[in-house]
Structures are given as structure tokens and as C-alpha cells.
Amino acid sequence: MLENVVEFFKNLPSKQCTECGEKIEEQSECYSNTCEKCNSL
Numbered sequence: 001m002l003e004n005v006v007e008f009f010k011n012l013p014s015k016q017c018t019e020c021g022e023k024i025e026e027q028s029e030c031y032s033n034t035c036e037k038c039n040s041l
């Protein structure tokens with residue numbers, strides 16, 4: 001069961017910043033569509 005969940009998240013496509021197109025690193029509590037740089041603007 002748990003392994004399936006891990007695989008599910010592994011297979012998620014990496015997100016891209018909607019502002020600059022930069023790849024967004026996974027963040028535990030941040031699910032915005034922009035990268036840190038654009039977020040702080």
C-alpha cells in the first residue's frame with residue numbers, strides 16, 4: 001500500500017513556474033504554481 005503511494009508521487013510530473021517556466025522543486029507546504037523567486041516578488 002505505502003509503496004504504491006510512493007510510486008505515485010515519484011511519477012508525478014515536475015511542476016513548472018507559470019511565470020518564468022523554471023522547474024519548481026518539491027516543497028512540503030507550498031503548492032503554488034510559481035517558483036520561489038517569482039513567489040517573493
Ligand SMILES: [Zn+2]
Nearest residue numbers: 017020035038
Ligand atoms: Zn518563476
